Amino acid sequence: MLKEVQLFLLPDQVNDEVLIKNKLQKKLRLSTSKFFYKWKKRSIDARQKNIKINATFWVASNSKDIPSLVGFMPKKIDAKKSIIIIGMGPAGIFAALRALELGIKPIIYERGKDVRSRRRDLAKINKEGIVNPESNYCFGEGGAGTYSDGKLYTRSKKRGDVQRILELFVHFGADEDILVNAHPHIGTNKLPKIIQAMRECIIENGGEVHFDSKLIDISHVNGEISEIVINQKKIPCKSLILATGHSARDIFYLLDNKGISLESKPFALGVRVEHPQSLIDKIQYHGRLNDKFLPPASYSLVCQINGKGVFSFCMCPGGIIAPCATDKEEVVTNGWSPSKRDNPYSNSGIVISVLPSDCKGNIEDPFIGLNFQKSIENKSWILGGKNQCVPAQRLKDFMEDKLSLDFPVTSYQPGLKSVRMDDVFPEFVTNSLRKAFLAFDKKMKGYITNDAVLHAPESRTSSPIKIPRDREFLHHPDLKGLYPCAEGAGYAGGIVSAAIDGIKVMDAVLLN
Ligand SMILES: Cc1cc2nc3c(=O)[nH]c(=O)nc-3n(C[C@H](O)[C@H](O)[C@H](O)COP(=O)(O)OP(=O)(O)OC[C@H]3O[C@@H](n4cnc5c(N)ncnc54)[C@H](O)[C@@H]3O)c2cc1C
Structure with a gap:
């Protein structure tokens, strides 16, 4: 017998195994306490003052009936079959793991x-403002x-097997909690070890991983890929998974120079706002502060301004x-947090959808959005003082169009430079942001505060360029053997969807 049972718990009941077992026994009207249970899903419902935990459990009379993890099962490699993967982000890694499963x-x-x-390169950006174009965040x-x-x-459940991605993360060292929490996260302190375990597995099972190895050229003959150049070395190549992410602009220029078609696509751009975490907890948890049974609060905000999404x-x-x-x-901002999320700050991108038609230039030019994105990042660098200091403005000052005279302590290590956001962004961005902040303040009272600081820009939300691919076979329509993959090609946004696309593309390579 395997049953799925739902309970509503109070936050301080989540770790009380005796209480949970009693509640399950009562709910199922079992005469015996000899049964097994396991958490299936957990989410926090903080809509009302009385905060509840929605909990789902698997319950079975035999422990073998409780679903267990499916591990990672590589096949013995067929010496004649190999695939070249460019980029070792989530897409490249999961494509490689899938390749091993396929032999x-x-x-x-x-x-x-x-x-x-x-x-070491991250420390240099943070402490000295020096960016290494080959090694960075x-x-x-x-x-x-x-x-x-x-x-x-990920919202993109339709794209593939999210659970499989989570299970693989657990197999390589992530906490099993990620399988249960409705909004799972791993944390910067834990991810590197997991990535390293994945790399070791790829190598142990016969794969190759080359660092400091940059794709700089692609040759093709009669619509088929023939050779690539890594650093200065020519390598014969028939099939290539291109998983280089949305920051590899040189790849877009390379493809364009080679006559391989690209398309512009919508993306999003705006600011990264930082609040004291205690304020966000207070708003989201109805004034409850420092509750050891509740995690640091998060939020997800969205509104429509003049027909455009701001989120x-x-x-x-x-x-x-x-x-x-x-x-x-x-200058580009983004955010991270450790597994415990125990810093005193909360940050989030607040971005507005940008269409190619919002940008200046020839609408037919695939680089129209990228040029706009680049111009904002360069302007921010100049206004910030030509180091990694970020243009910043208190949220309240932004709403009142005033230059900020000082700042509270923020988490951004290279430093802040007081700049009007209106000097960084065109009017259509700042107008929408102001209206959106008013709407957000209605949903989260106290969101607009003098203690919140805007950091500019948040510009790498998704790729402004799409590398087209055949719907069925997933290779580029101009070039058999070139498989554009994940975020850089415009088919994913985030770790899980990039990993899913890596697997999907690898499966397509096998079929073609
Ligand atoms: C600070 C930060 C925080 C983030 N937080 C989250 C989060 O919490 N959750 C989430 O889902 N997403 C988050 N993201 C976004 C997420 O990281 C991306 O969506 C995801 O990594 C995209 O995966 P990808 O494999 O498509 O590309 P990428 O991860 O960008 O990987 C591409 C790889 O290709 C390599 N490459 C590029 N050009 C070449 C070349 N010419 N030759 C060889 N290699 C090349 C790059 O060095 C890179 O390692 C965050 C991003 C950043 C920067």
């Missing part, structure tokens, strides 16, 4: 360094997700704002 040898080329060596082993909050929530993006409770530029003359 195909994955060969990964990654421009950045391994997770450990990468840390976006480039290197594990990709852009390695030093992130590690949120694993919170990648909210990090207890987080830190990070300098995420990938080139020297730009």
Whole structure:
């Protein structure tokens, strides 16, 4: 017998196993306490003052009936079959793991360094404002997700098997809680070890991983890929999974130069706002502060302004704002948090949808959105003082169009420069942001406060360019053997959906 049972618990009851077992026995009207149970799902319902935990359990009379994890089962590699994967972000890694499950040898080329060596370059950005264009918050082993909050929530359930991705994360060392929590996250302190375990598994099972190895050229003959150049080395190649992420602008330029078609696509851009975490807890938990049974509160906000979506993006409770530029003359923000989310700050992107038609230039130009994104990042770098200091304005001052005279302590390490957001962004962005903040303040009373600071820009939410691919076979329509994959190609947004796309593309390679 396996049953799914739902209970409503109070936050302080979540770890009380005796109480939970009693409640399950009562609910199922069981005469015996000899049964087994396991958490299936858990979510917090904080809509009312009386905060509840929605809990779902598996209950069975035999422990063998309780679903257990499906591990990772690689096949013996067929020496004649291999696949080249460019980029070792979530998409590249999960494509490689899938290749091993299919008995195909994955060969990964990654421009950045391994997770450990990468840390030194992150310290340089934070402490000295020096950006290494090959190794930074976006480039290197594990990709852009390695030093992130590690949120694993995705709305794109239709895209594939989310549970399988979560189970693989657990197999490689993530806490089993990620299978249960409605909004799972791993944390920056834990992700690098998991990524390292995945790499070791790829190598142990016959795959290859090459760091400091950048794709710089692609040759093709008669509509088929023939050769690639990694650093200066020519490598024959028939099939290539291109999983280089949305920050690899040189890849877009390379494809364009080679006559391989690209398309512009909508993306989103705005600011990263930081509040004291205690304020967000107070608002979301109805004044309840420092409740040890509740996690640091998060939020998800969305509204429509003049027919355009304005929404919170990648909210990090207890987080830190990070300098995420990938080139020297730009400033880009994003956020991360450790597994405990125990920093005193909360940050979130607040972004507005940008259509190619919102940007200046030729609407037919696939680079129209990218040029706009780049211009904002470069302007922010100039206004910030040509280092990694970020243009900043208190939220209240932004609403009143006043330059900020000072700032509270914020988490952004390289430093803040007082700048009007209206000097960073065009009017259509700042107008929409102001209206959206008013709407958000109605949903979360106290959101507009002098203690909140806007950091600009939040510009790498999704790719402004799409690399087209055949719907069925997933290769580029101009070039057989070139498989555009995940976020950089416009088919994913976030760690889980990128991982799902990596698996999907690898499956397509096998079929073609
Ligand atoms: C600070 C931060 C926090 C984030 N937080 C979250 C979060 O909590 N949850 C979430 O879901 N998402 C988060 N994201 C977004 C998430 O990281 C991305 O959506 C995801 O990593 C995209 O995966 P990908 O594999 O498509 O590309 P990427 O992760 O961008 O990986 C691409 C890889 O390709 C490599 N590469 C690029 N060009 C070349 C080349 N020419 N040759 C060889 N290699 C190349 C890069 O070095 C990189 O390692 C965050 C991002 C950042 C920067």
